[in-house]
Every structure is written in structure tokens, then in C-alpha cells.
Amino acid sequence: MTERIVVKIGSSSLTSDEGGLNRERIAFFAHELASLYDAGHQVLLVTSGAVAAGFRKIGYQSRPRLVHEKQAAAAVGQALLMQAYQEAFSAHGTSGGIGVAQILLTRADFSNRKRIQNALGTIDELLRHRTLPVVNENDTVATDELKFGDNDTLSALVANLVKAKRLLILTDTDGLYTEDPRINPQAKRIDRVQVISDDLLKLAGGSGSSVGTGGMRSKIEAARIAMRGGIPAFIGRVLEPGDLRLAVEGGGKGTYFDTSLQNLPMKKQWVGFHSLTQGRITVDEGAEKALLHGGKSLLPAGIREIEGEFHPGDVVEVANLRQQTIGRGVVNYAAWQIQAVAGLSTEEVRRRVEVNRIEVIHRDEWVSFTG
Numbered sequence: 001m002t003e004r005i006v007v008k009i010g011s012s013s014l015t016s017d018e019g020g021l022n023r024e025r026i027a028f029f030a031h032e033l034a035s036l037y038d039a040g041h042q043v044l045l046v047t048s049g050a051v052a053a054g055f056r057k058i059g060y061q062s063r064p065r066l067v068h069e070k071q072a073a074a075a076v077g078q079a080l081l082m083q084a085y086q087e088a089f090s091a092h093g094t095s096g097g098i099g100v101a102q103i104l105l106t107r108a109d110f111s112n113r114k115r116i117q118n119a120l121g122t123i124d125e126l127l128r129h130r131t132l133p134v135v136n137e138n139d140t141v142a143t144d145e146l147k148f149g150d151n152d153t154l155s156a157l158v159a160n161l162v163k164a165k166r167l168l169i170l171t172d173t174d175g176l177y178t179e180d181p182r183i184n185p186q187a188k189r190i191d192r193v194q195v196i197s198d199d200l201l202k203l204a205g206g207s208g209s210s211v212g213t214g215g216m217r218s219k220i221e222a223a224r225i226a227m228r229g230g231i232p233a234f235i236g237r238v239l240e241p242g243d244l245r246l247a248v249e250g251g252g253k254g255t256y257f258d259t260s261l262q263n264l265p266m267k268k269q270w271v272g273f274h275s276l277t278q279g280r281i282t283v284d285e286g287a288e289k290a291l292l293h294g295g296k297s298l299l300p301a302g303i304r305e306i307e308g309e310f311h312p313g314d315v316v317e318v319a320n321l322r323q324q325t326i327g328r329g330v331v332n333y334a335a336w337q338i339q340a341v342a343g344l345s346t347e348e349v350r351r352r353v354e355v356n357r358i359e360v361i362h363r364d365e366w367v368s369f370t371g
């Protein structure tokens with residue numbers, strides 16, 4: 001089967017610090033992406049750069065900070081960005097070049113089953129026609145609380161959606177370092193990561209440029225989402241011709257994030273990444289083990305504490321006794337029902353409350369964030 005590769009390119013790689021597109025770099029990336037087509041891959045591009053491309057045209061001196069200013073800049077810049085890709089890709093492929101198609105998504109689109117199925121249907125059709133889906137956040141309509149903000153998260157969700165073989169997050173630094181290399185030039189690169197621990201997350205700082213937003217931290221969070229969905233990720237730099245092919249083949253200039261997990265079906269992607277959580281349940285060690293390593297469901301006996309007002313069918317976060325979030329699941333109980341039976345045996349629970357299912361969270365509706 002043809003392998004799907006999702007490539008994310010950040011603002012810092014496509015635009016200059018003063019704003020405006022760097023057309024030479026866009027032509028270079030088009031060349032690199034076309035080489036993946038030549039190698040027989042199906043390619044999706046997640047691109048940033050709309051705000052950075054547009055802010056000068058609209059009259060701002062530097063990257064705007066206010067939401068409505070960013071939205072206006074993105075509205076101008078997104079058109080410029082697509083035009084630049086269209087031009088750059090017209091020079092590649094057969095008969096008139098590789099076609100490009102614009103896909104703008106918001107977080108709300110991902111949490112709406114119908115809309116995201118439609119987006120997937122469109123992407124599948126474009127890929128069948130060897131047209132490159134160029135994805136960005138729909139900045140003009142995304143409200144602040146619900147924004148991805150950075151496109152790293154968006155790229156990981158897209159990779160999950162299309163069940164990509166690999167996610168490549170390209171930036172201006174050749175991977176994850178023990179510290180921000182712009183601040184400490186002695187920092188060492190980490191070549192391979194198997195588990196994203198809290199300590200690893202602490203290494204990552206914010207953005208180093210005036211146009212980027214997420215920095216290394218959001219890239220690692222994105223790698224974590226990809227890995228959870230069984231998609232290996234790469235964070236690094238593509239500077240010279242052939243670098244992107246190398247990155248796909250395992251010899252790239254950056255950090256590789258490995259995973260042995262399986263792809264997640266749509267329903268579990270929704271539970272794990274897209275749904276809004278309505279509460280939090282803290283479980284004891286036994287329940288933590290059962291959920292993370294035993295492939296078991298969560299029973300009332302293992303519950304220590306609950307927070308939030310939730311109802312059957314809502315999604316809640318589950319934390320361990322160290323207050324680390326270990327996963328998410330769909331609850332079969334209302335919060336008040338759990339209050340009444342937390343810590344009790346199954347027999348006792350049956351005597352006290354009437355619920356459709358005895359499991360508080362069934363394993364089929366559970367996604368763990370570790371392991």
C-alpha cells in the first residue's frame with residue numbers, strides 16, 4: 001500500500017523575521033515534497049505562515065498579538081501562501097505540475113464527527129488524484145479558547161486522521177536538544193526518543209523566532225499525540241536537497257520518536273484527542289495498572305476522587321495518585337453516582353445505584369496516554 005506521509009512546515013522555515021514569504025525556501029520545499037511523490041508516497045502538507053506572510057501587507061510593523069489582528073493578517077497571508085505553493089508546485093510532476101488544494105480546519109471541526117469525516121473524504125479523494133492537500137488552521141473563525149494556536153498539534157491530529165506512516169515536523173532547528181540551542185550552544189541533540197516523559201518535556205522551551213509560536217514544547221506534545229496513534233514522528237530540519245527523503249528514510253537531521261502502538265480508530269481518536277473533557281477521576285494504583293497494562297475497564301472500586309459535573313456519555317480525564325493524567329475515557333455514570341459508590345465492590349455498587357453498565361469506563365472507550 002502507498003504510504004501516507006504528513007509533513008508540517010513552521011512559519012520560521014517559510015517566512016522572514018520581518019514578515020513576508022521566503023519564496024526561495026518555498027520553491028525548495030516544493031522540490032523536496034515532489035521527491036516524496038517520485039518515491040511513491042502520498043503526501044499531505046500542514047503549513048503555517050499565513051499570519052507571518054500577511055501582517056506587513058496589511059500595515060503592521062511586526063507580528064500582531066491581538067486575535068483580530070492575527071486573523072486579519074492570516075486572511076491576507078493564507079491567499080499569498082497558497083499562491084506561492086501553487087506556483088512552486090507547478091514546476092514539478094507531469095502535465096502542468098503537482099496540483100495543490102487548500103484545507104482549512106479548526107479544533108471544532110475535529111470534534112464534530114460529520115465534519116471531520118467530510119474532511120477525511122475530501123483528503124482521500126485529493127490523494128487519489130495525486131493532488132497535494134495543504135492544511136492550515138482556519139484562523140479567521142477559530143476562537144481563542146479553541147485554537148490549536150500552533151500547527152504542530154494540528155499536524156499530529158491530521159496524521160492520526162489519515163493514518164499516516166510517519167509525521168515529519170520541520171523547523172529551523174535540527175531536532176530536540178538538551179536545552180534550547182539558541183540559548184546554550186553547548187546543548188546536545190537527542191537522536192531517538194522512545195517515551196515522552198515529563199522530564200523530556202521540561203527540556204523544551206518556547207519559540208526562538210519572532211514568527212514561530214509553539215516552540216519545541218508544542219512539537220513534542222504533537223509527537224506524543226502521533227505516537228499514541230501509532231505514528232512515528234520526526235522533528236528536525238530540511239536544509240539541503242535530499243534532506244526530506246533522508247528524513248523519511250530514517251537518516252534525517254533531527255530527532256526520531258518511535259512507537260510500537262497501533263493506529264487508533266476514529267472513535268478512540270475522538271475520545272483521546274478531540275473531545276472536551278467534563279471532569280477528572282483520580283484512581284488508585286491497582287486501577288492504574290489495570291487500565292494501563294491489563295487492558296481492563298475502570299470499576300468503581302479503584303476510584304479515589306472525582307472532580308466536575310459530568311453525565312453518562314461525557315469524556316473525563318483519569319489521573320493517578322501522583323496527579324499525572326494517564327488517559328481519557330467515556331463515563332457510564334453521572335458524577336453524583338460515582339460519589340455514592342467510589343471504592344465499593346461491584347456487588348455493593350449494584351445494590352446502591354442503577355446504571356446501564358457496571359464499568360465506570362469501558363476499555364473500548366478508553367485511551368491511555370502512557371505506555
Ligand SMILES: Nc1ncnc2c1ncn2[C@@H]1O[C@H](COP(=O)(O)OP(=O)(O)O)[C@@H](O)[C@H]1O
Pocket residue numbers: 009010011012013170171172173175176177178179180181182203204205206207208209211212213214215216217
Ligand atoms: N530543547 C530545545 N531543542 C531545540 N529547540 C528548542 C528547544 N527549546 C526551545 N527551542 C526553540 O524552538 C524553536 C522552534 O520552534 P518555533 O520557533 O515555534 O518554530 P516553527 O515556526 O518551525 O514552528 C527553535 O528555533 C528553538 O529556538
Ligand SMILES: N[C@@H](CCC(=O)OP(=O)(O)O)C(=O)O
Pocket residue numbers: 009010011012047048049050051052074136137139149150151152211212213214215
Ligand atoms: N495558522 C497560523 C500558524 C501559527 C504559527 O506560527 O505556527 P508555527 O509556525 O507552526 O509555530 C499561521 O498560518 O500563521
